[in-house]
Amino acid sequence: MALDYEESKAKIVEKLQKKLKTKSKFYFNDLAKILEAKPREAKKVINRLVQEEILEYWSSGSTSLYGLKGTGKQAHAEDED
Amino acid sequence: MAKHKTPLLDQLESGPWPSFVSDLKQQAEVRAKNKEKVEFQIPEDVVEDLLGILELSFKHGRTHWKHGGIVGVFGYGGGVIGRYCDQPEQFSGVAHFHTMRVNQPGGKFYTAEYLKQLCDLWDFRGSGITNMHGSTGDIIFLGTTTPQLEEIFYEMTHNYNQDLGGSGSNLRTPSDCIGQARCEYSCYDTQALCYHLTQEYQDELHRPAFPYKFKFKFDGCPNCCVASIARADMSFIGTWKDDIRIDQEAVQAYVGGEIAPNANDHSGRDWGAFDIQKEVCDLCPTECMWMEGDKLMIENKECNRCMHCINVMPRALRIGKETGLSILVGAKAPILDGAQMSSMLVPFVKAEEPYDEIKEVIEAIWDWWMEEGKNRERLGELMKRQGFQRLLEATGIAPDPRMVKEPRSNPYIFWKADEVPGGFERDIDEFRKYHQR
Missing domain, CATH: 3.30.70.20 (Alpha-Beta Plaits)
Structure with missing residues (x-):
């Protein structure tokens, strides 16, 4: 069954905000687990969250992570926010 | 006169081989003289500062680059790799020094005009330093600032008909040999398949959702000119069925x-x-x-x-006349467990459009790896952890002797209950009639 977007968005934002004190970047699988969905289903929602600028990508070059837009040390340190 | 003294780097130029230090010095001079009157959009002394920070790294025995970043072009999770230095006051030219990966044309065929366009763009909006080519085959642009990224992306996609490549936990830029365009050994049209799958899997190439990187490489014959068997998570190697x-x-x-x-x-x-x-x-x-x-x-x-x-x-x-390709899986470089070569999964499949049989295998593998793979685990590592048998179950491919690498005789076979007549349940009393405890 397709995931409800608004419901999924609320779940992700709530969980990620809760964890902000300790962690600001998350693996794709962490997000899929929050949604309790298969990766392909979760990807549709996560792509849209990026399009709507709620989430943003972070990449080391070899690995990609996701975070709430504008959060974490780097956004401030590099003047990218 | 050079902006920074670089005695340690100068030493690298004294060896018998061509030196990247000499190349960088030459580029620094070209930018300083700017004979073509380019309106540089990033600091003119970017290359000088690159040499300076590298010298400092040699002196300190530690890197002065920070790890990764949030930069990118809108909607893409790959193709741009954020690089920042931790000495921005001293080396302001490389405070931002992002890498861009450009999806190389099939078989790395390009015209001089195409190359000139890319180089002009990169001189104008970047450092002018390129890497031809990265190990995944991309044309790599080294060093630009954040505001230039969208400008470069727009120019490439709208005027040069050129896309960015893959980076991060994405499908990486698919890479192929020159194939049937130039080579009589090629058993299938590598460029056709490479292009087809690049178009088909755009979402996987640009929006990261894999546990780690994933590479496709296409070799027209077992000479493996793009080294697919050593480097690609899925290697597509041309072969033939009949006689030489x-x-x-x-x-x-x-x-x-x-x-x-x-x-x-x-x-x-x-x-x-x-x-x-x-x-x-x-x-x-x-x-x-x-x-x-x-x-x-x-x-x-x-x-x-x-x-x-x-x-x-x-x-x-x-080569024979009945040609196609073999699919091998699981090659990787030595971060965990040492380097690994690909293992045979599909001994022979015809390489004909619309390539449905090939896509079925790819998607079954991705489904398995996306669900079972740990974060930062390559396909080859998952195969080792869960066993080749699990890969066969996930792809629905029947075991075949050609998949057995070693031992080539008397291999261990693990039977499951439903593969054995009557399963593993047995009447112990009946068994004891014939066998003492």
């Missing part, structure tokens, strides 16, 4: 010295007369070739496609 075609007259021409062996390669010194027994038959790894009088004979079913005989005598021996 032999032109016995040409064999004799090689034996008689009328045609130079190895397509005249290694001809810089006198190796003596060509000895077909020593240089071809005796070097066959499966010992499936021999001479019967003047005739070269091949026991084709023993051939393991090493390509040696064909490479030595290309005018006499040719």
